[in-house]
Amino acid sequence: MPIVGPSENVPPLVITELAAAADAILDGFDDRSIQILRERIFAFETQATLEELGQRFVLTRERVRQVEAATLKKIDKRLTFPQFACISRASKSFATELGLIFPKQHLDELTTLVATSTVTAKCPLLLPLLLWVGGPYGLSQDWIVRKPISDTMERVRSVLPEPGAVLKLSDTDEQLRSIGVVTKDIDLLLRYFGCRVLGDSVLSWGGSLSDKAFAILQNVGRPMTREAISSAIAEDHNIRTLGNRLFDDGRFVRVNRTDFGLATWGTASYKGIIQELSAEILRSGGEATLDHLKTSLIDRFAVSENSVVSYLNSPLFAKTTRGGFRLRRDDEDISVQSRVELTRSCFCMEGHWAYRLRVDDELIRGSGRNVPSGFAQAIGISPGGSATYMSECGEYRIGWIGPQPTVGSVRRFIEARRLESGDWLYLAPSENEIRVFSIRYEDLIGLSNLESLFKQTCPSETAVDGNRQAAIAASIGLRPNETWTAIKRRLLVRKELGLCALVPEDQSEDDEGEALSDLFEYIGSEGL
Numbered sequence: 001m002p003i004v005g006p007s008e009n010v011p012p013l014v015i016t017e018l019a020a021a022a023d024a025i026l027d028g029f030d031d032r033s034i035q036i037l038r039e040r041i042f043a044f045e046t047q048a049t050l051e052e053l054g055q056r057f058v059l060t061r062e063r064v065r066q067v068e069a070a071t072l073k074k075i076d077k078r079l080t081f082p083q084f085a086c087i088s089r090a091s092k093s094f095a096t097e098l099g100l101i102f103p104k105q106h107l108d109e110l111t112t113l114v115a116t117s118t119v120t121a122k123c124p125l126l127l128p129l130l131l132w133v134g135g136p137y138g139l140s141q142d143w144i145v146r147k148p149i150s151d152t153m154e155r156v157r158s159v160l161p162e163p164g165a166v167l168k169l170s171d172t173d174e175q176l177r178s179i180g181v182v183t184k185d186i187d188l189l190l191r192y193f194g195c196r197v198l199g200d201s202v203l204s205w206g207g208s209l210s211d212k213a214f215a216i217l218q219n220v221g222r223p224m225t226r227e228a229i230s231s232a233i234a235e236d237h238n239i240r241t242l243g244n245r246l247f248d249d250g251r252f253v254r255v256n257r258t259d260f261g262l263a264t265w266g267t268a269s270y271k272g273i274i275q276e277l278s279a280e281i282l283r284s285g286g287e288a289t290l291d292h293l294k295t296s297l298i299d300r301f302a303v304s305e306n307s308v309v310s311y312l313n314s315p316l317f318a319k320t321t322r323g324g325f326r327l328r329r330d331d332e333d334i335s336v337q338s339r340v341e342l343t344r345s346c347f348c349m350e351g352h353w354a355y356r357l358r359v360d361d362e363l364i365r366g367s368g369r370n371v372p373s374g375f376a377q378a379i380g381i382s383p384g385g386s387a388t389y390m391s392e393c394g395e396y397r398i399g400w401i402g403p404q405p406t407v408g409s410v411r412r413f414i415e416a417r418r419l420e421s422g423d424w425l426y427l428a429p430s431e432n433e434i435r436v437f438s439i440r441y442e443d444l445i446g447l448s449n450l451e452s453l454f455k456q457t458c459p460s461e462t463a464v465d466g467n468r469q470a471a472i473a474a475s476i477g478l479r480p481n482e483t484w485t486a487i488k489r490r491l492l493v494r495k496e497l498g499l500c501a502l503v504p505e506d507q508s509e510d511d512e513g514e515a516l517s518d519l520f521e522y523i524g525s526e527g528l
Contacts, residue, residue, distance in 0.1 A: 015117075021087050022126040025078045032057055033071045034125075040068060042128035044107065044139045079133065087133060095134030099182035100152050101145045101189070107131075143192060155179050160195055163204045163211075166219050172202045198232065209237055210245040213252070214262070223259035223267070240366035240409055256301035270301045273311045274401055278327055281317075287324045314403040315383035338374035341477025344494045346375050347426070348475050349460045353378040354428035354437070356456075357410060359419050366411040371398075376405035379429045389434035392416070396434050398427075413438070426459055435460070453502035 026034070035056075039048035050061040050068075057064065078084060098106075114127045131137050137144045145152050159175035161167045173186055183189050187197050196205035196215070203215045216232045217224060224232075226246060230239045246252045246260045254270045255261045270276065280296050281288045293312065297303045311317075318328040340346050345356040355375045357363065379398070381387055386399030393412035398405065410425055417438045419425065426437040437459040444452050454468045457475040469487075470480035476490050484506045491500040 017086055018090055018130075019123045019126055021084050022123050022129050025075060025084055025087065025129070026125060029071065029074075033067060036064070036068050036071055037125065038128070041072060042125065042132050044128075044131075044137065044144060087129070091130045091134035094130050095146075097182070098131075098134075098137075098144075100180045101143050101156065102183050103185055103188060104139065104142045104144055107144050141192070143189075156181060156189075156193060160190070160193055161202055161204045163206060164215070164218070165204060166215075167202045169197055169200045169202050208245075209233070209242055210249045210251070213242065213246060213260075214249075217252075217260070217262050223255045223261040225258045226260065229260070238366050238411070240411070257303045257307070259302075268300065272401075273297070273303060273307055274314075274316065276301065277308070277311060277317070277325075281325060281327055287320055287322070287326045289324045293325065310403055338372065338377065339477075340372075340374040340378035341490075342493055343372045343374035344496055346372065346378070347457055348477060349426070349428050349435075349437070349458070352428050352430040354426045354435075354460075355407070357407075357425045357427070359414060359423045359425055360421050363410055363425075364414055364421065366409040368406050368408050369410075370404040370406050373400075373405060376400050381405060387429070389429050389432060391434045391436060398429065424456065424459075428460070449502040450504060453499060456499060456502075 026037075029037070036053060039053065050064045053059070053064045054061050059067075079088060110127055115121055115124065131144075135146050138147050138149050139145070140149050140153070156176070156179070159172065159179060161172075169186075172190075176186070176189075181189070190197055190202060191205070194204065194206045196203050196212075198216065198219050201219050203219055205212060205215065212233050212235075213229050216229055220232075226239065226243045229246075230237070230242055233242070247254070251263055252260050253263045253265075253267060255267045256270050257273070261267050271279075276297055277293060280293055284292065290309070290312065294305055294308050297308055298305065312325050316328055317325050318332070320326055340353050341348075347354050347356060353375060355371050357369060363369065376382075376398070379387070381398060381400050383400050386397060386401065388395050388397050390396075391413075393416060397408045400406070407427060410427070413419075413425060413436050417425075419438055419440065422441040424439040424441075426439075428435040428437065439455060439459055444455065447455065450468060454472055458468075458471045461471055469484065473482040473487055474480050476487070476494070478486060478490055484504050488500050488503040491497075491503065
């Protein structure tokens with residue numbers, strides 16, 4: 001700012017004149033009056049109370065108030081003297097440059113400049129005096145605002161967009177300047193007042209995550225992906241939560257596999273590949289060719305050809321003798337045979353099958369995960385079905401709507417246990433409840449092979465050395481009295497080589513015929 005330091009616009013002589021004038025105005029005030037000026041009259045942040053100053057000066061509150069009033073009267077009178085006209089002119093110019101409201105950071109920079117200038121360092125009250133005469137100003141959060149603060153705030157709000165409205169940035173800037181707001185940090189100012197600059201538009205930016213998504217789509221005027229909307233919001237939020245809001249809020253409509261628009265646009269709603277395939281087959285009289293289904297969904301909803309083919313090969317659809325596709329009838333067997341005990345990452349815990357997930361960045365962010373069909377069938381979920389369980393963190397859903405069964409987000413479980421990437425999480429559904437177990441990777445370090453194997457296959461149990469072998473065998477669907485060779489063979493069939501390497505050796509080898517039998521049965525069940 002040119003008023004408080006040497007610059008091309010204000011020569012040192014003018015600054016020296018201002019400093020001298022400020023000293024003269026304050027000349028003759030005792031230390032008590034100067035403290036009252038500094039801590040009450042000129043204060044921007046927390047003002048000292050009359051009681052606090054009274055205790056410091058050993059005066060009553062009323063006497064402090066009297067001293068304050070007398071000090072103000074003297075300053076007001078001195079400012080009318082011709083020799084101090086430079087203070088009034090500088091203050092007016094100062095206030096014009098700063099405007100009605102400006103960031104506190106600017107005041108901090110000005111204060112530092114005054115304190116380090118050889119001309120003004122000896123007059124620390126020069127800047128507070130100029131701001132008081134030109135304002136006065138006060139602090140509102142991180143902004144310096146001309147008093148009365150509430151009136152200034154209302155004036156600024158009056159030229160900003162109402163909720164749901166969109167204004168041009170250039171028009172908003174012009175309106176702000178017309179009322180005396182001249183800050184260069186217009187984006188920062190608009191954020192402070194609950195608005196957001198998007199391109200050349202200004203939007204009201206209050207409310208929920210859904211409200212912000214609505215404002216963005218209304219401004220852009222075209223469908224956007226969940227990721228693009230999330231990027232435009234540019235605030236800390238869970239993208240999966242945003243997706244749920246887009247699905248649940250009636251103001252939005254899913255227009256294709258990836259994009260969302262506003263319901264008021266009148267765009268056809270996309271329900272998902274399964275639902276759209278089913279609806280198109282029904283519209284075609286109960287049977288439709290692959291080419292027709294691909295053309296229909298690709299043209300209308302921009303889905304990929306591979307997605308159409310993949311979903312048509314799910315158990316929910318059946319191929320006709322003419323080469324077309326129809327919906328599979330309720331009385332048709334659509335079970336997919338896959339033995340859970342031969343399925344990787346599935347472990348039996350307390351009589352119920354559990355699925356083990358390795359925590360990674362995607363799970364931490366809130367993504368769901370495909371799970372094996374063998375696990376889904378073991379817990380009673382068939383193609384096209386789903387189940388909702390109660391967990392320690394509320395309701396939790398597992399479903400088989402598409403080609404593969406899926407589990408929902410486990411982020412809540414990860415956060416509740418403070419797990420990190422590389423740790424393990426076990427989901428163990430049973431009737432209407434789902435139990436969750438976990439193992440930290442660091443807890444496995446330093447364990448013996450047997451201890452590590454037991455901890456990873458039986459996270460819900462404790463066992464002494466005598467029954468660990470039986471517990472491990474039971475966890476992968478073997479009889480409790482099976483040998484270590486049989487356990488290793490079963491883990492090998494399940495393709496769990498890491499666990500297999502932890503199994504102790506038996507004193508004698510078992511017949512390999514059983515191993516081949518298990519292996520062939522697994523290959524047959526997986527359709528390899």
